């Protein structure tokens with residue numbers, strides 16, 4: 001582990017600030033100035049003014065392209081090619097950056113990476129190598145390839161140029177929003193928050209910077225509490241982009257010096273935030289990208305009239321995960337329900353159950369009717385019905401009416 005003293009930290013900080021000016025001018029040629037707007041619903045929930053910056057609409061679908069572009073630019077002329085290890089947005093960012101600057105790229109992805117991310121990375125012209133069951137194995141393989149081919153390895157977060165590239169987002173915010181009081185920033189390895197904090201604490205020291213981590217990987221929070229970067233146990237999470245075991249040495253140093261607070265969010269808060277963005281903002285955000293919106297929706301953050309910026313950092317979500325989130329979101333609002341029960345196995349019984357649902361304006365989406373399950377009482381069939389309902393109350397009314405007619409059903413979701 002590399003330990004930074006106070007003077008060294010200042011040196012690092014000011015270098016990032018210098019680099020970020022150059023980074024912004026390079027990056028702006030190849031990326032979008034993503035929009036920022038006030039969300040009146042979130043503002044009402046939080047009791048302040050909430051601005052969202054939509055980096056999910058960025059080239060390659062996330063802010064990660066910023067750091068990747070600047071890093072590839074910095075190695076140009078000296079480099080034979082670049083290598084990265086990533087299961088997600090960094091992979092696409094580096095592949096895109098390499099294609100812009102016309103140098104070869106090799107991206108090592110874990111064998112478990114989603115097909116959509118593999119295909120997207122290939123579509124930017126990268127050579128994709130699938131290696132390792134977990135990220136660490138892909139990471140070691142990428143270093144090996146970089147050594148053997150003489151390519152430059154591009155770290156996803158613990159690199160001064162990558163951090164300066166992400167800092168360009170902070171510079172954009174100063175132009176787009178100007179003065180604000182608080183910013184919420186998701187933390188994976190900590191590259192984004194390090195870049196954004198470096199700029200904002202220099203230009204507007206009064207802005208409070210709050211990091212957001214998933215409960216499934218609270219590595220920065222625990223490292224700061226421990227006084228040094230430590231490795232934590234991780235769990236699977238919908239915010240896969242934030243699941244990192246340990247912060248970097250650079251990102252730990254910058255975050256521990258410049259960030260005011262770190263909070264954690266759970267899986268339910270993350271799914272609710274994705275659902276909210278889809279339904280209310282008509283925009284697709286991935287789990288990691290929704291992390292800074294999650295604590296506002298769940299009421300964890302109260303603003304007391306302050307101006308807050310939330311970063312919607314990425315939109316590359318697997319559509320199967322999205323489907324589950326939509327079903328959960330709708331069921332939470334009582335607009336979709338699944339009921340399960342038994343009906344006597346003779347003609348007209350299922351029809352009667354469906355009539356009850358229809359009489360309450362329930363709209364059937366799917367039905368399972370199973371007579372073979374050995375746990376089903378004799379001469380009965382197991383029935384599971386998924387339907388849309390006007391309200392939560394409707395679902396309860398349907399189940400109690402079915403009960404009054406002698407059918408036993410429970411609400412599953």
Ligand SMILES: Cc1ncc(COP(=O)(O)O)c(C=O)c1O
Pocket residue numbers: 062064088089090156157186187188189190191192193241242286288289313314315
């Ligand atoms: C969408 C998204 N948001 C936030 C992050 C966190 O960025 P960092 O690793 O720089 O902390 C990531 C990291 O991959 C990401 O993909």
